[in-house]
Amino acid sequence: MPDTALTNSPIVAAYRQKTPGSEALSRRAQASFPSGITHDSRHLEPYGVYIDRAEGALKWDVDDNRYIDYFGGHGALILGHNHPVVAEAVQAAYAKGTHFGASHALEVEWAEQVRKMAPCAEKVRFTSSGTEATLMAVRLARAYTKRPKIIRFRTHFHGWNDHMAPGQANHYDGTATAGVLDGVAAGVTLVDPNDREGVEAALATGEIAGVILEPTGSSTGMIPSAPGFLEFLREATQAAGALLIFDEVVTGFRVAPGGAQEDSGVTPDLATYAKIIAGGLPGGAVAGKAEIFDLLDFEKARAGGFEKIGHQGTYNANPVAAAAGLAALRLIAAGGVCDKANAYGDSLRAGLNDALRDAGLKWAAYGEHSAVHIFTNPEGRDIGPDDFDPLALPFMELKNNAPGAAQKLRLAMLLNGVDFNGWPGGTISAAHEDEHLAETLTAFRSALDLLRSEGVI
Secondary structure: OOOHHHHOOHHHHHHHHHOHHHHHHHHHHOOOOHHHOOOHHHOOOOOOOOEEEEEEOEEEEOOOOEEEEOOHHHHOOOOOEOOHHHHHHHHHHHHHOOOOOOOOHHHHHHHHHHHHHOOOOOEEEEEOOHHHHHHHHHHHHHHHHOOOEEEEEOOOOOOOOHHHOOOOOOOOOOOOOOOOOHHHHHOEEEEOOOOHHHHHHHHOOOOEEEEEEOOOEHHHHOEEOOOOHHHHHHHHHHHHOOEEEEEOOOOOOOOOOOHHHHHHOOOOOEEEEOHHHHOOOOOEEEEEOHHHHHHHOHHHHHHHOOOOOOOOOOOOOOHHHHHHHHHHHHHHHOOOHHHHHHHHHHHHHHHHHHHHHHHOOOOEEEOOOOEEEEEOOOOOOOOOOOOOOHHHOOHHHHHOOOOOHHHHHHHHHHHOOEEOEOOOEEEOOOOOOHHHHHHHHHHHHHHHHHHHHOOOO
């Protein structure tokens, strides 16, 4: 049965008129992919845009529509699209070969650069993705402590491996999601974000191998970590003999050159990485205390008489990804990249809130560093940009949206030449300039007018 909110929407009609090439590709994709997509966050009704090329902070779709990009390669592109230094490094590596099935010099240099930048990184192990990195971190924590369970926080995202599925977007009671074994789900203890008492109670059982979280908060700060919470976790895990694991897949090398560890001054035992660490190419890593990584060491296992953890991976430290990652990290380490993106984030959030005030809308733009979130006030609270405090609201309220608001806002922003994430919000790169800011804010005001004309707000 057709969705009348889509079929009767002038916004949707204008979007279809602007993007016929994307609509045609979407119809073709339905025959090959579930829902016609290859990543859940690309789901958009009536369909998402199909991109043809990108440069800096901009991208163009197959109909040659230009967009200011705040998707940012799912957060991987703090340098922007197709940075010339990274592109040159990739081309040089590709010319030598894409896969040697052997060790190579670039992987050593890449790891050395990670160790220079990340405070916790005494040793490094590369993976092919962030999901693989969190899986490895959990296995290391359990083997190192000889304990069975991991504490996770509801709504925090750590990839799609079985240990991380319940409690992220559903099954907040910790029961197994579809396809996940009950026994695997039982090995995870879910706690509400910022819940100190819940953490203490779980640690008191003596069963907890580690605590994993997004250090700036769920969904890159959509549900922010409360002041002092990271320090509390550091002290509590040390006292309980458990490991503290920062999932820095998004925050690593973004909030600061040394990631959330540098920004907060709290050093975890392990950290997981992907996205920026590979310069926008596929790749991830686990980094942390050297003694924990002894569990992966052939010689240490033989000498110590313990069972080594096996770890393979066809594309671990792939030479082309290593070249991209090394080039990107060197640029970030040289300074200015994170600062520029963070400053733009401050200006963007302020400008969005000015637009919301002028519109008399009880929404708010918030976030930290180079991430922006827009709270669409699903419960209709009498609040706005000047009295909005995300830590004062129930965490599930922050994760939800007013009916139709997120989807229609994204479509309206696309009509005005801006690609926001579906949160709604986005991530910022150092390629975003003042003219992009001005254009984004004009687009946002126009989008609000469109939403108001349809009765969404």
